[in-house]
Amino acid sequence: MKEINTSEFDTHVLENDGIVLVDFSATWCGPCKMQKPVLEEMESEVDFDIYSVDVDESPELAGRYNVNAVPSMMLFKGGVLKNTLVGFQAKEVILSEVEKLK
Numbered sequence: 001m002k003e004i005n006t007s008e009f010d011t012h013v014l015e016n017d018g019i020v021l022v023d024f025s026a027t028w029c030g031p032c033k034m035q036k037p038v039l040e041e042m043e044s045e046v047d048f049d050i051y052s053v054d055v056d057e058s059p060e061l062a063g064r065y066n067v068n069a070v071p072s073m074m075l076f077k078g079g080v081l082k083n084t085l086v087g088f089q090a091k092e093v094i095l096s097e098v099e100k101l102k
Contacts, residue, residue, distance in 0.1 A: 001040050003052045006061045012051055014079040019048040019101050021094070024062055024072040026055050031088040032071045038091050048098065077101045 001023070004012050013020050023039055025032035036052075043050050055062040055070055065074060065081070075083040075097060083097055 001036070001043055001050050001052050003054060005053070006058045009053070009058075009061055012049065013076050016049065016076070017078055019098060020076045021048060021050045021098070022074045022076065023050065023052045024055050024065070024067045024070055024074065025052060026070050029070045035071045035073075035088050038089075038094075042091055042094065046095070046098070075101060 002012075004022075009022075013022055021039070023032075023035065025035065039050050039052075053061055055067055065072075065084075069086050071086075071088065073085045073089060073094065074081055075085075082101055085094065085097060
């Protein structure tokens with residue numbers, strides 16, 4: 001799972017025509033540490049991009065999307081924010097939400 005910063009976000013997420021999952025997280029966050037292996041496992045199984053944004057490293061990006069809790073996973077399609085999942089999510093829940101976008 002590639003970690004991206006503010007300057008890379010527009011290229012990888014907003015200019016992407018497909019579905020992109022962005023995980024807003026923090027190194028000190030317990031649920032984020034539980035979420036990361038789930039997303040890393042998914043990455044090899046899915047046909048969409050998964051990126052991580054550290055809210056402490058990119059506070060302006062977290063602010064742009066009103067990230068008030070971590071982990072917050074945002075689903076984009078064609079560069080448009082379609083859905084936000086807050087808190088730890090099981091793989092099945094994430095995949096179910098992605099299916100709705102297809």
